[in-house]
Amino acid sequence: MVQKYQSPVRVYKHPFELVxxxxxRRFPTCHLIPMFVASDVVEEEGNEEGSTNRVERRCALDVDAPRLLKRIAGVDYVYFIQKNTLNRKERTLHIESHNETFSNRVIISETCCYSVHPENEDWTCFEQTASLDIKSFFGFESTVEKIAMKQYASSIKKVCLLLHLINTCKLGVSFVLSEKLNSMQNTVGAVFVLCFCVTDKLDADYIKRYLGDLTPLQESCLIRLRKWLQETHKGKIPKDEHILRFLRARDFNMEKAREILCQSLTWRKQHQVDYLLETWTSPQVLQDYYTGGWHHHDRDGRPLYVLRLGQMDTKGLVRALGEESLLRHVLSINEEGLRRCEENTKVFGRPISCWTCLVDLEGLNMRHLWRPGVKALLRIIEVVEANYPETLGRLLILRAPRVFPVLWTLVSPFIDENTRKKFLIYAGNDYQGPGGLVDYIDKEIIPDFLAGECMCEVPEGGLVPKSMYRTAEELENEDVRMWTETIYQSASVFKGAPHELLIEIIDASSVITWDFDMCKGDVVFNIYHSKRAPQPLRKDPLGAHVITSPVGNNVQLIDKSWMLGQDYSMVETSLTCKEGESVQGSHITRWPGFYILQWKFHNMPACSATNLPRVDDVLATLQVSSHKCKVMYYTEVLGSEDFRGSMTSLESSHSGFSQLSAVTTSSSQSQSSSMISR
Known part of the structure; x- marks a missing residue:
């Protein structure tokens, strides 16, 4: 299996020409790069204007290997072929290199690119990818590949090992940099040392500040997985911190992490988990009898959650609320935990990616082993394990009674092994001594019910009154209602009866965003603009002007007497959306007025007599024509500044949110738009 490495985009705060x-200056040799022995020009060509120059070189590297090994191999130096393409007009340099030495056994390929930063023309970006494929190494090809790639990645971050001309070679630490800079008498020399002796701080600081310490290979896995998501995932791309949790949960195995991450992203969208904190309100019975809550932070700055499980009436809560309400509440706790981690990251100036949970088991007895209650607990554990990996930093279990081993035997098989390693269990009052609670939580914030000095607002619990219990039928209906409630709206689309949504724009630079799923059938999605509102002027609760349709949740706004190009105009190219697709996009408005989002029935093209249809086409036509189309959608209007601020990227580059729109990615048109089928 070929081993691959991909770096993040490095940013140098210097113009492209200076870099x-x-x-x-490194050619043909450079004393600042001692392992770069020599380089000979094999071929060189350029265009008449002089804007493009292509150079092929044969380069010799003095690799760091024992002399005996060099003698056995019969070489003193390792030779690489490097091809450079410099485009002065577009301000890009593309570098491709591969090894000449040992090419019958090992194939090493590397591609690098220098380009102008998309948001600052006085800065230069650098990207690098590499692959290593060992064809023959006495049966140990796979092992040697992994070892070699780790060494390669490590050398990129440390010193003096690049596969062609050491494009990101770091020749020392800060004192070396200072010494070299003091000896330089010209700007170019200073930039040379600056660019190739020190890792730029724009991305390095971001990683250290928000993601933590990552090895180059771990950093590469993050970049590659995020890039894969941007290219293939149907939906919103999660933050780097979110992706990193799934990579860590699978020890940075790309395939395994990608599988569980995609499953989780689908689950989050199906159940609208991203909007849970905005839409979920805990029932009063949970506020009164659920014995858990957030309480300051531990010594490491992690948010601290306190759960008095021994005081909780699990049977009463299940009978009064059902499994789904309890699960929804626990999910809201996890979402709140992620939010608090982000806040603490800003407060403490270092990455806080997980929280600490303190579980007090005083009062735990056999009634807590009620079978439906344990079943609900196991389901909650299963969902949390699958969708919130690496969010629990430490679990402190205090005052574990004799019945605890029974509960532990039931639940431990459902808990990931890496998570179980984070459990610390104390029986009786053992937590009060050395090695106990004070090692992890400041004495000043130990809750009062644990003999501490801090008042804890976590409810004391107690038995849920039986008068609040619900029947099995009531609980089932409540579960169905809960998971069907969503911020998304549903609409039907019929032949001759499109569904339309009206949005009034006051600020011309606003951004209309949309996210919709095609639940059934195919539609054509359009966006129109009109200076005047459709008639009649009756408004629905969402602010849309409604022309009521005789077919339920279907709204038509554009009057048949309106003329396209006269009464209203199209502002986006039509987009055909197939059944099962998710579509996400945005439009930056140019003018104030009224914008109409339209989902129109997609008519299959008629079949001519000379071109007989395929059986599959006929079946597809019959299937679509015999059913209505159904779409589930969500729209939001943002200010342009808020919209730009919501897009985060390691590269500080264009967001994948608009990558399919040529207009949006054009820097010459500030009033841009995009429509994406993901």
């Missing part, structure tokens, strides 16, 4: 001048 290129520094880059050229």
């Amino acid at each position: 290129m001048a520094a880059y050229e």
Whole structure:
């Protein structure tokens, strides 16, 4: 299996031309890069204007290997072929290199690119990818590949090992940099040392500040998985911190992490978990009898959640609320935990990616082992394990009674092994001594019910009154209602009866965003603009002007007397959306007025007599024509500043949110738009 490495985008705070001048100083040799022994030009060509230059070089590297090994191999140096393509007009340099030495046994390929930063023309970006494929190594090809790639990635971050011309070689630490800079008498020399002796701080600081310490290979896994999601995932791309949790949960195995992450993203969208904190309100019975709550933070700055499980009437809560309400409440706790981690990251100036949970078991007895209650607990554990990996930093279990081993035997098989390693269990009052609670939580915030000095607002619990119990039928209906309630709206689309949504825009630079799923059938999605509102002027609760349709949740706004190009105009190219697709996009408005989002029935093209239809086409036509189309959608209007601020990227580059729109990615048109089928 070929081993791959991909770096994040490195950013140098210097113009492209200055970086290129520094880059050229390494040829044919450079005393600042001692392992780069020599380089010979094999071929060189350029265009008449002089804007493009292509150079092929044969480069010699003095690799760090024992002399005996070099003698056995019969070589003193390792030779690489490097091809550079410099485009001065577009301000790009593309570098491709591969090994010449040992090419019958090992294939090493590397691609690098220097380009102008998309948001600052006085800065230069650098990207790098590499692959290593060992064809023959006495049966140990896979093992040697992994070891070699780790060494390669490590050398990129440390010193003096690149596969062609050491494009990101770091020749020392800060004191070396200072010494070299003091000896330089010209700007180009200073930039040379700056660019190739020190990792740029724009991305390095971001990683250290928000993600923590990552090895180059771990960093590469994060970049590759995020890039894969941007290219293939149907939906919103999660933050780097979110992706990183799934990678860590699978020890940075890309395939395994990608599988569980995609499953979780689908689950989050199906159940609208991203909007849970905005839409979920705990029932009063939970507020009164659920014995858990957030309480300051531990010594490491992690949010601290306190759960008095021994005081909780699990049977009463299940009988009064049902499994789904309890699960929804626990999910809201996890979502709140992620939010608090982000806040603490800002407060403490270092990445806080998980929380600490303190579980007090005083009062735990056999009634807590009620079978439906244990079943609900196991389901909650299963859902949390699958969708919130690596969010629990430490679990402190205090005052574990004799019945605890029975409960532990039931639940431990459902808990991931890495998670179980984070459990610390104390029986009786053992937590009060050395090695106990004070090692993890400041004495000042130990809850009062644990003999501490801090008042804890976690409810004391107690038995849920039986008068609040519900019948099995009532609980089942409540579960169905709960998971069907969503911020998304549903609409039907029929032949000759499109569904339309009206949005009034006051600020011309606003951003209309949309996210919809095609639940059934195919539609064509359009966006129109009109200076005047459709008639009649009756408004629905969402602010849309409604022309009521005789077919339920279907709204038509554009009057048949309106003329396209006269009464209203199309502002986006039509987009055909197939059944099962998720569509996400945005439109930056150019003018104030009224914008109409339209989902129109997609008519299959008629079949001519000379072109007989395929059986599959006929069946598809019959299936679509015999059913109505159904769409589930959500729209939001944002200010342009808020919209730009919501897009985060390691590269500080264009968001994948608008990557399919040529208009949006054009820097010459500030009033841009996008429509994406993901």
